[in-house]
Amino acid sequence: MTKVLYITAHPHDDTASYSMAVAKEFVDKYKDVNPSHEVVHIDLYSEHIPEIDADVFNGWGKLQSGDQLSAGEQKKVERLTELCEQFISADKYIFVTPLWNFSFPPKMKAYIDSVAVAGKAFKYTEQGPVGLLTDKKALHIQARGGIYSEGPAAQMEMGHRYLDTIMQFFGVPSFEGLFVEGHALNPDKAEEIKEDAKVRARDLAPSF
Secondary structure, eight states: OOEEEEEEOOSSOTTTOHHHHHHHHHHHHHHHHOTTSEEEEEETTTSOOOOOOHHHHHHHHHHHHTOOOOHHHHHHHHHHHHHHHHHHHOSEEEEEEEOBTTBOOHHHHHHHHHHOOBTTTEEEETTEEEESOTTOEEEEEEEESSOOSSSGGGGTOOHHHHHHHHHHHHTOSEEEEEEEEOTTTOGGGHHHHHHHHHHHHHHHGGGO
8 A cells, every 4th residue: 555654844834834724634645645645643743753852862872782772762762663663655745845044944954854764865985975766755744935936946945856856866866846935025915825726736636
């Protein structure tokens, strides 16, 4: 069975967030077209995503040396392992974020750190790192209040560009972006912009 991870990094739901509203349209249409596929929602604002801290580094070191981990170290390391195994076992990824300060919410970075594991998502070779997730697909749905798809502002956007880089690093061959932008810049057209993005989401879902 095809497994899809629907990974959202937004404190609001689809009634208050442009990215979440468009993502809901996409996922609903995707489920309609692919009723046998399993879609797992990972809400990064409700899930426990450990940051890479001293406990984690100490725990990893103890695993290598065979020393006993503390309870705190064990809990964090086990959770990170669980997240990584879930990620690499999936076939497709849908990332949903707003554009905050030219990037995405820090919870998304913490999640990416939890799955960027050597020997799982990539491996080191004499020729350099090689991605291991070569049979996956990924999509990033991102809301941007301004216009970042063209002009000088395009170089300021670092959220989608980061995910693009990390997907390439993991070896993911197909990574697309679906953007909702300009609604804060043009508030009188905000609803029209959102509805247009919903249409594009429904049109894109069958081919994902």
